[in-house]
Amino acid sequence: KAKNAEQPEFIQAVTEVLQSLEPVIEAHPEYEQAALLERIVEPERVIMFRVPWVDDNGKVQVNRGFRVQFNSAIGPYKGGLRLHPSVNLGIIKFLGFEQIFKNSLTTLPMGGGKGGCDFDPKGKSDMEVMRFCQSFMTELFRHIGADTDVPAGDIGTGAREIGYMFGQYKKIKNVFEGVLTGKGLTFGGSLARTEATGYGLVYLVEEHLKCTGGSFEGKTVCISGSGNVAIYATQKAQQLGAKVVTVSDSTGWVHDPAGIDVELLKQVKEVERARLTEYAARREGVEYHEGRGVWQIPCDIALPCATQNEVHLEDVQNLVANGCQILAEGANMPTTLEATEYLQNNGVVFFPGKAANAGGVATSGLEMSQNSERLSWTFEEVDAKLNGIMVSIYHAIDDAAKRYGHAGNYVMGANIAGFEKVATAMMAQGIV
Numbered sequence: 001k002a003k004n005a006e007q008p009e010f011i012q013a014v015t016e017v018l019q020s021l022e023p024v025i026e027a028h029p030e031y032e033q034a035a036l037l038e039r040i041v042e043p044e045r046v047i048m049f050r051v052p053w054v055d056d057n058g059k060v061q062v063n064r065g066f067r068v069q070f071n072s073a074i075g076p077y078k079g080g081l082r083l084h085p086s087v088n089l090g091i092i093k094f095l096g097f098e099q100i101f102k103n104s105l106t107t108l109p110m111g112g113g114k115g116g117c118d119f120d121p122k123g124k125s126d127m128e129v130m131r132f133c134q135s136f137m138t139e140l141f142r143h144i145g146a147d148t149d150v151p152a153g154d155i156g157t158g159a160r161e162i163g164y165m166f167g168q169y170k171k172i173k174n175v176f177e178g179v180l181t182g183k184g185l186t187f188g189g190s191l192a193r194t195e196a197t198g199y200g201l202v203y204l205v206e207e208h209l210k211c212t213g214g215s216f217e218g219k220t221v222c223i224s225g226s227g228n229v230a231i232y233a234t235q236k237a238q239q240l241g242a243k244v245v246t247v248s249d250s251t252g253w254v255h256d257p258a259g260i261d262v263e264l265l266k267q268v269k270e271v272e273r274a275r276l277t278e279y280a281a282r283r284e285g286v287e288y289h290e291g292r293g294v295w296q297i298p299c300d301i302a303l304p305c306a307t308q309n310e311v312h313l314e315d316v317q318n319l320v321a322n323g324c325q326i327l328a329e330g331a332n333m334p335t336t337l338e339a340t341e342y343l344q345n346n347g348v349v350f351f352p353g354k355a356a357n358a359g360g361v362a363t364s365g366l367e368m369s370q371n372s373e374r375l376s377w378t379f380e381e382v383d384a385k386l387n388g389i390m391v392s393i394y395h396a397i398d399d400a401a402k403r404y405g406h407a408g409n410y411v412m413g414a415n416i417a418g419f420e421k422v423a424t425a426m427m428a429q430g431i432v
């Protein structure tokens with residue numbers, strides 16, 4: 001903790017994982033001998049770099065870029081690039097650490113990594129974003145590659161940014177390879193990648209509902225965020241018969257009792273890149289509120305899809321009081337530790353992000369396979385594989401929790417199931 005004192009999110013993520021792993025470590029004394037935990041919490045490599053670029057007024061701007069190559073025991077490093085003013089080393093380390101276990105859960109051969117920059121794409125022109133992306137890649141290119149490290153999108157990094165970064169990588173390296181995922185469909189992107197995280201989140205919850213005799217039909221769902229994950233979670237939940245009544249952004253939130261109009265939401269957020277006030281202005285019967293407040297609306301299922309630590313203790317107290325039965329994390333670590341404990345102690349089924357939002361990286365793994373084969377699969381093929389992976393993740397985490405005597409504790413289940421494969425691979429590869 002002392003070494004990472006300035007990194008509260010990283011300490012929070014590690015604390016949760018290490019608590020879950022106590023029974024596994026007890027059962028495997030050889031892990032202690034090999035300092036496996038000490039090694040797994042230390043990134044294999046951290047890269048921090050200057051990103052200078054010129055804005056539209058001719059002024060030079062300087063941002064700080066990061067790539068944390070956390071663990072390559074089971075495959076090349078894989079994880080997104082976050083572009084947001086809040087980005088710092090601790091945030092990227094927390095995300096990279098989580099990514100190790102998430103990638104392992106997908107059953108695909110991918111190690112854990114994460115990167116990003118404190119650049120804010122909001123309010124920047126296309127040309128500014130392009131110049132930034134080119135500068136960012138002008139350093140990053142030497143550290144990545146299709147068999148080394150394959151970055152992807154995350155908050156602030158969508159198809160536009162990935163396109164600019166890919167173009168610059170290709171220009172510098174003179175190699176056309178699957179070095180980034182989330183690419184456009186005309187240059188190696190995978191169908192269904194855009195939908196994957198949101199759809200996967202809903203597929204995982206659907207499998208749980210099926211196994212416990214229920215379904216999404218007729219359920220009320222609250223969602224936070226209105227970005228990539230939130231939009232497609234909303235779409236899939238509604239396709240399965242649920243009604244999604246909220247979405248939010250960093251300035252406010254919408255309550256739409258008739259059910260979110262996904263087409264309008266996509267138009268406002270994806271096409272116009274506008275705020276939710278626009279959504280509210282164009283639709284009857286919708287309330288818009290400044291600030292936060294999604295979790296005070298009664299629902300059966302809560303799907304936080306915005307950012308880390310957005311669901312606090314008072315939020316889950318509201319959710320429990322209003323009869324919410326399931327909370328599944330679409331975002332990475334949106335629920336604080338105390339809120340997670342409160343949910344688990346009050347009978348709410350809780351699915352942590354590293355299992356529930358693994359559909360995105362799983363589909364990125366499928367994009368890598370297609371690039372290596374130089375083939376592209378149909379939407380239906382990718383969607384069916386995604387569904388199969390989410391079903392298998394549900395059973396893997398359910399089974400791991402049961403094996404260690406904690407049936408229904410999916411935090412433990414996800415941490416244990418994700419850890420087992422990585423630990424076995426690290427032991428086999430010696431002290432490296």
Ligand code: NDP
Nearest residue numbers: 155156197225226227228229249250306307331332357360
């Ligand atoms: P987007 O950038 O598309 O959307 C993020 C959404 O969250 C926006 O509505 C944004 O609002 C809101 N948001 C961001 N920061 C804050 C904040 N500090 N307070 C309140 N709201 C905020 O990102 P994604 O949908 O891709 O990602 C959302 C989450 O899901 C992240 O935690 C990400 O790491 C995780 N994730 C994403 C995957 C993917 O495939 N996209 C895969 C796995 C996890 P605003 O527009 O106002 O900024």
